[in-house]
Amino acid sequence: MTAIEAPTLGAYRIEPSESTIEFATRHLFGLAPVRGTFTLREGVVHVADPVEASMVRATIDATSFDTGLAARDDTVRSPRYLDAARHPEITFVANGVDRNEVLAGTLTVRGRTEPLDVRIDEIRVLGHRLQLRARAEVDRFAWGITAGKGMTGRRLRITLALVATQLPAPGDA
Template sequence: MIAIEAPALGAYRIEPSESTIEFVTRHFFGLAPVRGTFALREGVVHVADPVEASMVRATVDARSLDTGLAARDGTVRSPQFLDTARHPDITFVANSVDPNQVLRGTLTVRGRTEPLDVRIDEVRVLGDRLRLRACAEVDRYRWGVTAMKGMTGRRLRFTLSLVASRVDGR
């Protein structure tokens, strides 16, 4: 069941310290799950009228990847996968929300931008703050991240739990 509460119009700053970006994928020929996180660097939600014109912009610190295994994390940060030395940011920008509560946007990874839909599962209003839960599936091959085919998962399922504070005080 989708729980969507309508937040007040205006701009909200996403609070990195209160927000989480988690993912799950598979490795070892799809037999074992791998769970991990990324840290959000910054972001903003702008609630518009009509709500379909709302926008979201978020920047993720690609170097913050954490799967709990330092050797694997180093490999994924390397030029073979995310190349975080050259591409320290992963960005998501959405400029519309469709009636089915899907953010239509783009994701930029390793300097390559491709469309990405993010499904909103929940929006809760907490005074001048909002809590948003959403999910997306990323096919890493679309962004040119194709190393270790078969050994590592092609698709990653992301769960986003974001808290944002109102900044314009209308």
């Protein structure tokens, strides 16, 4: 059952050590599943009134791509795919949420920014902390990452489990 609780207005820092970014895709002409993770570097959530004016910004470490297979991971981090040495950050920015709990934002990968919708599945408020679960689907071709057609999955299904802590309001001691 989906739970969307209304968080307290204000700014929240996403806690990288308590948050996860997981993905699933397929390879070998769609026959074999691949699962992995990215590491979140930092992020902020600003809950506004009205909620549609809320904002999210998150930075992901592109070098953290991990499927548990070193050769594959090195290839994906290479210039053929993420080019993580030249573009070590992947960023997501959303400047609003709609009534359907969708963050309409942009994702920047390899210096290229394209639209990306992130669907919020759950928000739980625990005192001054938020737990948020969300998902998105990334079509790597939209970012010009077309290496390995057929052998490498085109779409990644991303699952986010984020924890954020409310920051003190300006002027609070």
